[in-house]
Amino acid sequence: MKPALVIMAAGVGSRYGGCKQIEAVGPNGELVIDYSIYDAVRAGFGKLVFVIRCDFEDSLKARFAGRFEGVIETAYVYQGLDCCLDGFALSQGREKPWGTGHAVLVTRDIINEPFAVINADDCYGQNSFKIMAEFLSVPQDSGSDDYAIVGYKLANSLSKYGAVCRAVCECDKKMFLKGIVEHTKIEKQGQQVFYIDRAGEKQFLRGDEIVSMNFWGFGQSVFEHLQSQFRDFLANLGSDIEAEFFLPTAIGNSIEEEKVRVKVLPTDQPCFGVTYRKDNAAAAAKINDLIEQGVYPKKLWE
Secondary structure (H helix, E strand, C coil), X not given: CCCEEEEXXXXXXXXXXXXXXXXXCCCCCCXXXXXXXXXXXXXXXXXXXXXXCHHHHHHHHHXXXXXXXXXXXXXXXXXXXXXXCCCCCCCCCXXXXXXXXXXXXXXXXXXXXXXXXXXXXXXXXXXXXXXXXXXXXXXXXXXXXXXXXXXXXXXXXXXXXXXXXXXXEEECCCCEEEEEEEEEEEEEECCEEEEECCCXXXXXXXXXXXXXXXXXXXXXXXXXXXXXXXXHHHHHHCCCCCCCCCHHHHHHHHHHCCCCEEEEEXXXXXXXXXXXXXXXXXXXXXXXXXXXXXXXXXXXXX
């Protein structure tokens, strides 16, 4: 059974100032996600599942209509604010999506195979899809709690134009995750990499830390873990209209409770994307370099 690829494309894009998922970076109007999908198809993925918001539906579908016909099966799932609440009353004033953990949870009725998860606005690299497809293609029990994550070096994942969110991974000697900590304000100034902690103080990092770029590999059992934790999240933070149910935090909690194991698949490839508007030109330049190197054809999907 070929693995599926879940593409999280429901983000608000507040730092970008719009729907960054449909901004062109390729020479023929290709999007960042086009290159990830191209790599995924070559690596052996058999289905795409886009997680989208209703207000971006028309623009996203217009960009993708017919593009992958005959190439790979494609489906769309809505990350509605009322999805998977299990009786919880939606707080008045909530407009922000519930977060990446919720984005994966809403696909539970359409995913019947091992699957990977990525962001729509990051370019992960050809080798990353290969190593994830290899992991997901190894037969496992349907209830297996062994998952995977592609681990990037922090310095290979930063924006030049502002702070980013990254989850720093702590690994054991066998490269299984021991813990994962989400930092929301990581940036680089000169040769220094740091984040701002809750007290407003700078905490310096080396730059070679392994971080999550939300490239995960899961089996079906992950939905049970996510639903259980989302119930707890809603009970404790559901009334906070800004609170988010982060996927790395949810998986980190499951690791701490010894309910799952996550194999880290390290890569030296850079992961670049579009967080700020200035990132768009930088991403386009990197794509052009990869085309000149022969990694991608000048025109995809011909």
